Amino acid sequence: MIVNAGGGTLIGGGEDKARGRIEVAMDAAGVKAETATTVPEAIAAAFAEAAKAPGLDAVVAAGGDGTVSCAAGALADADRPLGILPLGTRNHLARDAGLPLGLEEAAQVIAAGHVRAIDVAGVNGHVFVNNSAVGLYPDMVRLRDFEESHGGRGRRRAMLSASLRALRSFKRRRLWISAPGIEAPVRTPLLFVGNNRYQVNLLALGRRETLDAGELSIHAVRARSRGHLLWAGLRGLFGRLDQQRDFVTVYAPEAEISSDRAALTIAADGETLRLETPLRYCIRPKALKLIVPAER
Secondary structure, rough: EEEOOOOOOHHHHHEEEEHHHHHHHHOOOOOOOOEEOOHHHHHHHHHHHHHHHOOOOEEEEEOHHHHHHHHHHOOOOOOOOEEEEEEEOOOOHHHHHHOOOOOOHHHHHHOOOOEEEEEEEEEEEEEEEEEEEEHHHHHHHHHHHHHHHHHOOOOOHHHHHHHHHHHHOOOOOEEEEEEEOEEEEEEEEEEEEEEEOOOOOOOOOOOEEEOOOOOOEEEEEEOOOOHHHHHHHHHHHHHOOOHHEEEEEEOOOEEEEEOOEEEEEEEEEEEEEEOOEEEEEEHHHHHHOOOOOOOO
């Protein structure tokens, strides 16, 4: 079990106390776990090592979506399943997989050991389990991280401030979507790529009905101005977004996003990456074995 010492709602209460609660929950569930608490900079290496370590029945990620994404990158196409103790702010994958968000209940799911194969997505060799974005959202994430590290604000307040700053500098990117059955230029402030189909709610993607349909969902917002984007956001709050009018939408197993820039800053599962273009997205069907509740 690898615990992210730098993130998650539980870790914020103190690392020692958090680790104690985690170990008590696992012991109560009857799980014998070797626990390693790791700083964010070393977490990818920790999961890579755990994926190959002998004698383990599973690897457990204790943290948020970024932690789970690192774990999925190490365990994709491997026989060793992934368990999740959802300690993040949003816990997108845990929620969509039907996992309980309570620590003790999540430990009981891991103890039961029911495994389901789900899809993962990738962009230029980087694995993600939820979604990736180009444009406005990566700007928000970058500004949020700056606010957190330099402004001393909590994540929610930092994200609100970052969102307002990003909206003030509204701009549209010139992109080209190339996928089976479509070749299309788009000018958009925001392009989302999801691992399977999301319910679309503009700046906040909704839930997924399935995690193993073997397709990407691509949504490029059609907004031409800041006002147009805000108006679409307001309509989204009341479920009035129109798939045809408000988005360029593509469903495909793979896609290439081109730009006139040599590199783009993107977001993938809430973390920013600087990648060379074109961005080559793909789905890897049922590549990850995930421990889920029996009824799922």
